[in-house]
Amino acid sequence: MITFENITKSYNGRPALRGITTRVERGEFVYLTGPSGAGKSTFLRLLYRAELPDSGLIVVNGADLAQLRRRDVAEFRRRLGVVFQDFKLLRRRTVAENVTFVLSLLNFPEREQQRRAYLVLKQMGLQHRMHAFPDELSGGEQQRVAIARALVLQPDLILADEPSGNLDPERSNELLDLLKTINYQGTTVVVATHDRGLIEAHPARTLFLDRGSVVRDAWVTAA
Amino acid sequence: MNRHAWREVKRQLRESGAAGAVAVLLVMVAGAWGGVFWSVHLWVDRELLARGRATTVVAVARGPAQAASLQQALAARFPAVGVTALAPRAVQEELARWFPELATVLLTLDEKNFPPVLQADVPPAEERAVAAWLRARPEATLVESSRAWQARLESTVSRILVAGFALAASLLVGCAVVVLLVVRLLVLAHADEIAIMRLIGAHEGDIRRPYLISGSLLGVAGGVLGAGALEGLRVALQGTIPGLTVATWLLAALPVAGAATAAAGAAMGLASLPREP
Numbered sequence: 001m002i003t004f005e006n007i008t009k010s011y012n013g014r015p016a017l018r019g020i021t022t023r024v025e026r027g028e029f030v031y032l033t034g035p036s037g038a039g040k041s042t043f044l045r046l047l048y049r050a051e052l053p054d055s056g057l058i059v060v061n062g063a064d065l066a067q068l069r070r071r072d073v074a075e076f077r078r079r080l081g082v083v084f085q086d087f088k089l090l091r092r093r094t095v096a097e098n099v100t101f102v103l104s105l106l107n108f109p110e111r112e113q114q115r116r117a118y119l120v121l122k123q124m125g126l127q128h129r130m131h132a133f134p135d136e137l138s139g140g141e142q143q144r145v146a147i148a149r150a151l152v153l154q155p156d157l158i159l160a161d162e163p164s165g166n167l168d169p170e171r172s173n174e175l176l177d178l179l180k181t182i183n184y185q186g187t188t189v190v191v192a193t194h195d196r197g198l199i200e201a202h203p204a205r206t207l208f209l210d211r212g213s214v215v216r217d218a219w220v221t222a223a
Numbered sequence: 224m225n226r227h228a229w230r231e232v233k234r235q236l237r238e239s240g241a242a243g244a245v246a247v248l249l250v251m252v253a254g255a256w257g258g259v260f261w262s263v264h265l266w267v268d269r270e271l272l273a274r275g276r277a278t279t280v281v282a283v284a285r286g287p288a289q290a291a292s293l294q295q296a297l298a299a300r301f302p303a304v305g306v307t308a309l310a311p312r313a314v315q316e317e318l319a320r321w322f323p324e325l326a327t328v329l330l331t332l333d334e335k336n337f338p339p340v341l342q343a344d345v346p347p348a349e350e351r352a353v354a355a356w357l358r359a360r361p362e363a364t365l366v367e368s369s370r371a372w373q374a375r376l377e378s379t380v381s382r383i384l385v386a387g388f389a390l391a392a393s394l395l396v397g398c399a400v401v402v403l404l405v406v407r408l409l410v411l412a413h414a415d416e417i418a419i420m421r422l423i424g425a426h427e428g429d430i431r432r433p434y435l436i437s438g439s440l441l442g443v444a445g446g447v448l449g450a451g452a453l454e455g456l457r458v459a460l461q462g463t464i465p466g467l468t469v470a471t472w473l474l475a476a477l478p479v480a481g482a483a484t485a486a487a488g489a490a491m492g493l494a495s496l497p498r499e500p
Contacts, residue, residue, distance in 0.1 A: 048422065070427060078424035088419055102423040104227035149423070 007056035034209035040192035081150025085165035140171035231433035250445020253394030258453035260387035289362035290339035399488035406492025438489025446481025
């Protein structure tokens with residue numbers, strides 16, 4: 001599903017990733033963890049091709065990301081779902097509109113947009129908040145809307161960058177349960193988090209990053 | 224263009240607010256102004272300069288005998304030229320008609336004080352040759368051609384036209400700058416949406432097209448209003464300047480020119496939008 005081969009990336013001469021080589025198989029659930037500045041977010045940004053590596057090869061779903069043309073980048077991203085710590089919801093649009101935004105962009109019929117939005121929001125337990133605006137929701141609800149938006153196109157891969165960063169421990173656990181459920185349904189999930197407790201509570205394969213290198217690749221078991 | 228893009232266009236037009244209205248106004252004024260100048264130019268060309276029609280060359284003869292010999296020689300040398308001879312009495316009456324306030328005085332003068340005149344209607348291509356030939360003849364004391372004042376009028380009209388079009392072009396450039404700023408502000412206001420659109424797989428075209436279209440629509444609106452104003456002016460001036468017309472192609476061209484100018488402004492405004500790596 002994901003292949004990183006000897007990936008290096010630096011910003012203004014400061015290395016962010018140093019020669020990372022790893023693989024993630026289809027249907028896996030993988031954590032990226034490490035201290036701030038370890039390179040977790042850069043790893044994810046390279047995966048959704050917001051950045052290009054200085055050297056090395058990244059293959060996602062069979063596509064060499066460095067070879068993608070601009071037009072292909074958009075097609076590639078439609079098969080990904082990305083979730084952020086700050087949710088990145090459209091403040092002036094309702095929950096339903098945030099979810100259907102991507103569908104309307106792809107010219108889905110109105111009725112199909114509504115049907116898909118309802119189903120995915122029901123999965124998130126938010127079907128009763130469809131017409132609310134993001135600012136009327138709690139942090140946990142906003143994050144579930146962001147996940148609903150990521151899921152609405154039924155992606156092969158979900159990337160989550162510190163998705164629990166703005167949530168209390170209870171909501172964080174609910175969120176991880178949700179991501180695990182999505183993973184059980186066959187979607188590959190990569191979660192970047194520095195929350196060790198969360199990883200131990202929801203064990204999975206974990207890549208430990210430090211100063212841009214993978215220092216350990218292990219299955220973390222429950223504490 | 225899908226439904227999403229049209230919704231975006233509508234929203235951007237709403238959000239363009241006062242700046243958008245200024246852009247529309249600038250295109251309207253530039254269009255109407257340029258259109259007025261072009262229409263007046265065509266009117267002057269058609270009604271006053273009458274290019275393509277015969278030019279008049281007038282020669283004052285030394286006396287009736289010289290006038291007759293000159294008329295014969297002219298007709299023989301230039302068969303295509305129509306020559307009319309005005310006797311001193313006819314010249315006297317013509318002058319009295321031109322200057323009615325002096326008519327009484329002019330008509331009491333002895334007709335011998337007025338010279339015979341030859342009036343030649345010359346095709347524009349032969350005007351120089353005819354005037355030069357007449358000037359070289361000893362029978363003629365003075366030769367004047369309408370071409371000279373036509374040239375002076377043409378030159379003046381051209382200068383006014385250049386100034387008028389320069390002003391219209393400046394207004395259009397102003398419109399492009401305003402649309403550029405409007406689009407830049409909209410892009411800044413929608414930066415979060417644009418980032419999200421990219422993340423969820425929107426093409427660059429999906430992102431940029433609504434801005435280009437809303438910018439162009441501001442230009443089209445200005446052009447349509449400009450065409451309306453121009454047609455309104457024509458109707459208002461119909462009584463004062465008979466024969467003043469506004470070409471249909473000109474009315475159709477104004478919205479197109481407005482759209483092109485505003486689209487150029489919008490495209491420049493979008494240049495600030497960073498592209499994918």
